[in-house]
Structures are given as C-alpha cells and as structure tokens.
Amino acid sequence: MAKQMAYSARDPNEEAQFQSLIARCKEGDQAAHEALYNAVAGDVYRLAYSLLLHPQDSEDVVQEVMVYVFRSLHQFDPQRGSFRTWLYTITVSRCRNARRRKWLPTVALSSLIGMKGEPRAPSAQSPEVAVAWRNACESLERALGALSPRLCEAIVLRYGQGLTYREMAEVLNCPQKTAESRVRLAHEALRSILNDVEIGLLEEFSSA
Amino acid sequence: MYLKVPFSRRQATLSMRCRTIRHQLKAYVTDQLSQAQRLRLAKHIAHCESCYAELQCELATVYELKRHLPALGQPNAAQLARIWQGVKAQTWQKPPRYTDLRPASALLTLTLTLMCAAFVFRGSAAVAAPLPPSPAIVRATLTPIFTETPDPLGNAMARPTASLTALYANAPSAAPAPSARKP
Numbered sequence: 314m315a316k317q318m319a320y321s322a323r324d325p326n327e328e329a330q331f332q333s334l335i336a337r338c339k340e341g342d343q344a345a346h347e348a349l350y351n352a353v354a355g356d357v358y359r360l361a362y363s364l365l366l367h368p369q370d371s372e373d374v375v376q377e378v379m380v381y382v383f384r385s386l387h388q389f390d391p392q393r394g395s396f397r398t399w400l401y402t403i404t405v406s407r408c409r410n411a412r413r414r415k416w417l418p419t420v421a422l423s424s425l426i427g428m429k430g431e432p433r434a435p436s437a438q439s440p441e442v443a444v445a446w447r448n449a450c451e452s453l454e455r456a457l458g459a460l461s462p463r464l465c466e467a468i469v470l471r472y473g474q475g476l477t478y479r480e481m482a483e484v485l486n487c488p489q490k491t492a493e494s495r496v497r498l499a500h501e502a503l504r505s506i507l508n509d510v511e512i513g514l515l516e517e518f519s520s521a
Numbered sequence: 522m523y524l525k526v527p528f529s530r531r532q533a534t535l536s537m538r539c540r541t542i543r544h545q546l547k548a549y550v551t552d553q554l555s556q557a558q559r560l561r562l563a564k565h566i567a568h569c570e571s572c573y574a575e576l577q578c579e580l581a582t583v584y585e586l587k588r589h590l591p592a593l594g595q596p597n598a599a600q601l602a603r604i605w606q607g608v609k610a611q612t613w614q615k616p617p618r619y620t621d622l623r624p625a626s627a628l629l630t631l632t633l634t635l636m637c638a639a640f641v642f643r644g645s646a647a648v649a650a651p652l653p654p655s656p657a658i659v660r661a662t663l664t665p666i667f668t669e670t671p672d673p674l675g676n677a678m679a680r681p682t683a684s685l686t687a688l689y690a691n692a693p694s695a696a697p698a699p700s701a702r703k704p
C-alpha cells in the first residue's frame with residue numbers, strides 16, 4: 314500500500330546469503346559463524362545503541378544476542394519470517410531487558426562529553442560542516458532519549474534500519490496499524506523536540 | 522513568523538478541508554497513504570500555500586531522521602572485534618563450571634532427599650526412635666559448593682554470573698524507576 318522510499322538500500326539477495334551461512338553454521342563451520350557475525354553485528358550494534366544510547370551496554374547486548382542466535386539457530390524458521398526480523402526481535406527484547414535491568418538517564422552522558430560511539434561523518438568536509446553534523450547527531454540522540462521506549466523502537470526500526478511496516482509489526486509483535494501509528498506519534502514528538510534552527514544550520518553547511 | 526504561532530491556534534483558524542489535509546500530511550511523510558490519498562493531497566497542496574508550508578516542515582523532520590538515524594551508533598572495528606572475542610569465548614569454550622558442578626549438585630540433591638526422608642521418618646515415628654541429626658552430612662556436601670565460588674577457571678564464564686547477580690541485585694531498586702520517569 315505505502316510507497317517504500319530507498320533511504321536504506323538492502324541487498325535483495327541478503328536472505329539467501331543468510332540461509333546458506335546458517336546451513337553451514339548448523340554443520341559446525343566456525344568460519345560461517347564469523348561471516349554471519351560480520352554481516353550483521355554492525356547493524357545489531359546500531360540498533361542497540363539507538364535504543365540504549367550507551368556504548369558499553371550496547372556492546373553487552375550485541376554479545377548476548379549473537380551468542381543466543383548461534384545457540385538457537387535450529388529454532389529459526391525461515392517460513393515464519395526473515396533472519397533479519399528474527400535477529401531484530403531478539404535484539405529489541407534484549408534491549409528492553411537491559412533498560413529494565415538498569416535505569417538509563419534520558420540524556421546519554423556520552424552525548425554531553427563527546428561521543429564515544431560517534432557516527433561517522435561524511436569524509437572530506439570543512440570543520441564547520443563536521444561541527445554541524447556532530448550537533449545534529451547529538452540533538453537527535455537527546456531527542457531519542459526523550460521519547461518513550463515504544464516510540465523510540467518504532468522510529469529507530471523504521472528510519473535507522475529501514476524496515477517496512479510489515480517487518481516492524483513482526484519484530485515488535487504488534488499489528489501493522491500499531492507500528493504505523495507509533496511512527497506517526499514518534500515523528501510528531503521528534504518534530505517538536507528537534508531544534509528547527511539546528512536543522513536549518515545543517516542544511517546551510519551541507520549545501521555550502 | 523509562522524513557527525511562532527502556537528499549534529492549537531493555527532489549527533483553530535484552518536478550514537475543514539485543510540484540517541483533514543494536515544492530518545494526512547503526517548501519514549504522507551511517514552509513507553502511510555494509498556495512491557488515491559496521495560493524489561488528493563497533491564491536488565490540495567498545489568493551491569494551498571499554508572498546507573504546502575506545513576508539508577515542508579514535516580519533510581524537514583523526516584529528512585533529518587533519514588539522514589542521521591542510520592549514522593547513529595556506528596561501531597568501530599575495535600568494538601566489533603572485542604565483541605567477537607566475547608561471542609567466540611562463550612560459543613566454543615566448553616563451560617567448565619557447568620560440568621564441574623554436576624557431581625556437587627547431585628550430592629546436594631542426595632542430601633536433600635536424605636534430609637526429607639529423615640524428616641518424614643522422624644515425624645511419623647517420633648516417639649519410637651529419634652534419628653541422629655544430619656548437620657554433619659549437610660556440612661560435608663555443602664563445602665565443595667562454597668569452594669566452587671571463587672572459580673579460577675575461565676573468565677568468560679564469570680561474566681554471565683556477574684550480570685545475573687547484578688540483575689537480581691538491581692531488580693527491586695530498578696523497578697520504580699520507569700514510573701518516576703513519566704511526567
């Protein structure tokens with residue numbers, strides 16, 4: 314129904330590649346485990362970081378998730394969904410646990426004292442643009458921290474990971490309509506939180 | 522100038538048609554409208570300046586999210602390598618403590634069974650012959666478990682235990698926190 318925008322291009326053969334790696338993993342092939350890890354760990358970390366806004370907690374979650382995934386590969390049923398949605402379901406659930414385990418400050422400390430897991434800014438740019446990029450990322454992080462966990466999950470899966478609403482419903486275990494309304498609500502909340510001045514500044518620098 | 526007008530007042534001065542469109546704009550920018558709905562929206566936007574301005578604001582937010590959210594929390598190579606070492610250790614190193622604990626837990630089970638049997642027996646035949654108390658057995662079997670705790674084996678296995686105990690230790694204090702966060 315809704316038009317999909319190509320802001321996060323994903324390899325269409327990805328699922329087939331996962332399947333063949335999983336088959337090799339099940340035979341005990343250690344290189345296949347490593348290849349599978351290399352294929353997804355970065356995305357799992359980004360997802361965890363966007364939800365927890367804490368580098369060490371995110372590392373812990375990625376480790377937990379990957380160990381669990383490797384031990385439970387026999388439970389993964391490709392008939393019921395893609396490997397990526399299965400992986401994200403586990404990640405989101407582990408992040409919820411991590412949040413529960415430890416109360417997280419709404420504003421990540423890392424964003425106040427120079428980020429550790431700093432986003433890679435586009436290369437070959439003036440210092441002004443780099444500063445603007447950094448500011449934009451910091452205000453986005455602060456805005457995410459102010460969102461409720463459910464809305465944060467929705468917006469991060471949608472724009473951070475480029476999932477379709479159908480995939481989101483699978484990961485969040487909710488009706489598609491719920492996923493859609495959460496994205497709308499998150500969008501509205503973020504719009505009022507994100508500083509319009511900063512957006513304007515960023516666009517000015519980017520076009521310069 | 523436009524942005525300074527409070528949202529509620531802006532809404533109040535809108536026509537019915539514009540109000541419907543405003544509602545649809547959010548669905549439009551988040552890719553939730555059908556082809557027919559998008560066409561109707563486009564027709565209105567083409568001649569309504571205020572809805573067009575509103576659309577630009579909505580699009581700016583989406584642009585910001587699409588541009589920066591995928592870049593948020595990019596791990597560096599050192600982080601990924603570090604995590605991989607942890608995953609490897611937990612996936613392929615046989616957890617030595619688990620296997621070592623088996624005889625100990627078997628002993629504990631045996632002791633508990635004996636204690637239960639003794640208790641039942643003493644209860645039913647209390648007058649006839651009181652059994653000798655069993656603390657000696659309990660002490661003997663519990664000792665290996667206590668010496669097990671400062672385990673010199675694998676650091677990898679020490680980690681989950683630590684996080685588990687942390688989980689239990691923090692559980693009661695962490696519970697009220699989320700409600701405190703709500704405004």
Ligand SMILES: [Zn+2]
Nearest residue numbers: 539542569572
């Ligand atoms: Zn209008």
